[in-house]
Amino acid sequence: MDSEEEDFYYSSGDGEAEESAEGGGDELESDSATISHHRKNYTILKEEDIRKLHDGDISTVANVLSVSRGVACFLLCKNNWSLSTVYNEWFADDEKPLETVAKRKSGNQVCKICYESVVVENMLSVACGHLFCSDCWKTYISTSITKDGVGCLTLRCPEPSCKAPAGLDMAELLATADEKEKLNKYLIRSYIEGNRKRKWCPAPGCEFSVQFNSDGCDSYDVVCDCDYKFCWKCMEESHRPIDCETVEKWVKKSSCDGESATWILAYTKPCPKCHKSIEKNQGCNHMTCRCRHQFCWTCLASWNKHNQCNQYSVGKDVIEKRENAKLGLQRYAHYYDRWVSNDKSMKLALIDLSRARAEHVGLLVRVHGESEGQVKFVTEAWEQIVECRRVLKWTYAYGYYMDTDTTNSAKVSLFGYLQGQAESALERLHHSAEKEMEKFLKAECASKDFSDFRSKLAMLTGVTGNYFENLVSALENNLSEVQSSSDKSQTAKQEAHRNEEALI
């Protein structure tokens, strides 16, 4: 586990070598290798890759079944682009969509769409043999491409009872260049969206897609070439160390519905008669609802029977529930604020990271006469910051859901300790990368200063990575160290102390 973690946070020389050996090892890819070690579970597909892949699948099916490419494409679209399903269906189903049902005559024939009499030589059909004039075919295809969306790939012969596929073959013959381009876009869409192993990168504006290659592997984290990092399983942003279910719960909760419910519970009471929620905005406890029912705010009993309610009675749990809700709301606000602020920091850091890549590296090379390799520590620092902000953010969701079980105070305090350490290390790193960096961008300065800064920032990057590594592995083990023996949590603390010393 530990070594895996290390790969996760540090740029290890080996990893990068592998990366470039895999091909396409350009600047961006080797950068993302610093963040992820699970490169082999998935492939990032760009448009031209997808074209090659679906073209390959279509050709394979066309060859194996000896059908036209259009029929192969039709079958693949219908069967989620799974070759084995296509073959199974094909050999199981006696009713092939290909049989020639209409005999070709010579001379003239009336086109059943436009009712013109046309020389048979000027008419077309797909495998079924139903003839229509080429003008009608053309509009048929073009209407389908403009109106049916992905459906144009599974277009059939216009003859109402005929099942023969007509889409791709006829389009290749008759469609305009624009229409063909559109059709190609739909092919790509169908190829990605039709199969469970492929998905679009969920980042806004990103046009890449991902093919996930192995099922049942331990990590679902995917780093797209656009730098967005997401979870394959739930398609939310990457959320280590917490699981998809907690993320879903948290996201739902923060999307306000749940929260206004808590607010209503905390600050209003339902009218005992019509059950509408009432917020008390005046001092007296004699309430008159809009439904004209009168009652006591404190005990909710009808006012005309009301005498006193100062003595304890069974209704107390209602009040307790309300108090709890009020406290719960405050607690939630605490975690939510921190989640939001780390989310914001992360997004800003992403901007800083791309600026560091695009401008600062070049600038530092020019100003300080260093090689690119020597100023790489800047981008590495920003990558670390982005990653840590994300992790930190999710640990606040973790904290919110963990705290509820207050019986385990040792876990709570270990979590608080690890999170606190990690957070302050990250603040130091973030500060240094943001503020101390500035003067080195502006003007030349003593090369010693710059090399001091380099070792400081690189060290902060490493140390922060360490802290977060501890935090993530502790949380992913559900802080089990506490249960097995309290010594271990001591060890964790000691280790953390060592890190701290390294800082000084």
Next chain:
Amino acid sequence: MASASQASLLLQKQLKDLCKNPVDGFSAGLLDESNLFEWSVTIIGPPDTLYEGGFFNAIMSFPQNYPNSPPTVRFTSEIWHPNVYSDGKVCISILHPPGDDPNGYELASERWSPVHTVESIVLSIISMLSSPNDESPANVEAAKEWRERRDDFKKKVSRCVRRSQEMM
């Protein structure tokens, strides 16, 4: 072929054919003699169905790119049927462009095809009257009644039939 003129030629031809050789079960003509794209159709309630004896008027509106896109059909007579919206619009699969139905293309014969004519559309509507499809109803109330309280359904339909006779 410019599509609007193709559409009018086709509709013109169908109008002529239908005048020369009327088809049992319905009559069709233009709503306004100068406009080939709006048809007025009277459908006779098919025998041995709940709609028997009724005369139901409908307007068929063709798009400029007919026959590449389907027309819409709307009953102007009151009609109670699972596949007719409360505003009279008819909802049958052959009037849907194939792209509409996300699970579609299962039955090739059920989608719109440029081969369809006024005649084949009206014949589909007549068959819809005799066998409602309550799986994807346009009028949920009617579908529920047809399934669960057939007597109430019958009563409503016969009222429509009576009214349609009075209007004639």
